[in-house]
Amino acid sequence: KLARHKKIDFNGYYFADADVRINNKERVGMVMKEVWDVTGYRFTVHDHRSMKTGNKTRAHCCQDQEKTKALKPSPGPNVKHRGYAAMERFACKGTLTVCSRWPSAYAERQRVSIRMKHEKKHQAYYSVALPPEALWIIEENVERSTPTELVGRIQALYRNLTSAQVHRAWTEKSQVLWERRADQLPSARALLAECGDEVDVLDTVMEEGVEQLCWAYKKLAKDLKKDEFTKEIAMDATYRTNSKHLKLYAIIAEVDGAGVPIGYCLLSTASALNPGKRKRALLRWATALQEHYDLDSAFVHPNQDVAEIGMVRDWWPLAKIQICWWH
Ligand SMILES: [Zn+2]
Known part of the structure; x- marks a missing residue:
């Protein structure tokens, strides 16, 4: 019936x-996932509301032009995009509201209501042609498994599928978990804002030409101060994990022999920033962490990197710097 209409109003x-x-x-979350499966439309959560009798979640279509217009990617001259296919956007004003409540008249049943609107019915984002059972395996495991782990399992059932198909389907299916905006840093910021119970976003003053986003696990960072067994703090960085070549730095504390991540920093491409700028950016992050959680440490293990070592010297003048054994 919907096929003949230009709009959707359900x-x-x-x-x-x-x-x-x-x-x-949880019921609302399950229904939203089912709507995605059945219609192909992906929705980005706008807000969750707790009411006396139940829960309500409002979301907007992730392909809605208006929601992403102000956030067009603005790659710098040195930033190369790689393997990141932007999804097509439409002026659809698509919204989805799902509500689940305990109605007083039917105490043993949940009343689930669904409202979906699309002013323009457009092609859904999800377009990978895989057998439904293979898609189902990916969906079920998208939060727990890497695509590589799933390739073998899926190819055992469907020998004709390539690992590239599995990777692509996994990427599309998992995007709903983490992609909030077209541009990466605003997207990460929006995702972190949804995790406000666990995460503090540390606002740092940005220098021209530097893109930086810092956050910390607030419970872990606060507990650390109370823990007298914290002896060492290490810094680590990952390279080439991200299509925009952002570098991810982590500060990890060693507590009683185990590594505990305290804070992270996403920073523009290493090669696009001179060591001085990078050092200052790392220092702003470390200082924000220290000020927020009153951290201190006797040992610091930075990687063998001029900016990182310089930053640690300024940050903890009394710390003994040990380069990691591997380096
Ligand atoms: Zn839409």
Whole structure:
């Protein structure tokens, strides 16, 4: 019936048998995933609301032009994009609202209502042609497994599928978990804002030409101060993990023999920043961490990198700098 229409305006509800293991918020999450599977439209959560009788989540279509217009990627001259296919956007004003509540008249059943609107019915983002069972395996495991782990399992069932197809499907399916905007740093910032219970975004003053986003696991960082067993703090960085060539730095504390991540910093391409700029950016991050959580450490293990070592010298003048054994 929808095929003949240019718009989508769906409004309906059903009753689900109550299950003590599924609360209203979880029910809403499950239904949103089902809407995605059935319609192909992906929605980005706008907000979750707890009401007296249940839960409600509002979301907008992730392909809505208006939601992403102000956030067009603005790659610097030295930034090369790699393997990142931007999805097509439409003036669809697409919204989805899912609500699950305990109605007083039917105490044992959850009343689930779904409202989906699209002013323009467009082609859905999801377009990889895989058998439904293979897609199902990917969906079920998208949060727990890497694509490489799934390739063998899927190819055992479907020998004709290539690992590239599995990778692509995994990337598309997993995007809904982490992609919030077209541009990477605003996207990461929006995702972190959704995790406000666990994460502090540390605002640092940005220098011209530097893109930086810093955050910390606030519970871990606060607990660390109380822990007298913290002896060492290490810094590490990953390279080439990201299509925009952002570098991810981590500060990890050693607590009783185990590594505990405290804070992270995403920074523009190493090669595009001179060591002085990079050092100052790292220093701003470390200082923000230190000020927020009052951190201190006797030993610091930076990588063998001029900017990192310089930053540690300025940050903890009394710390003994040890280059990691591997280097
Ligand atoms: Zn849409």
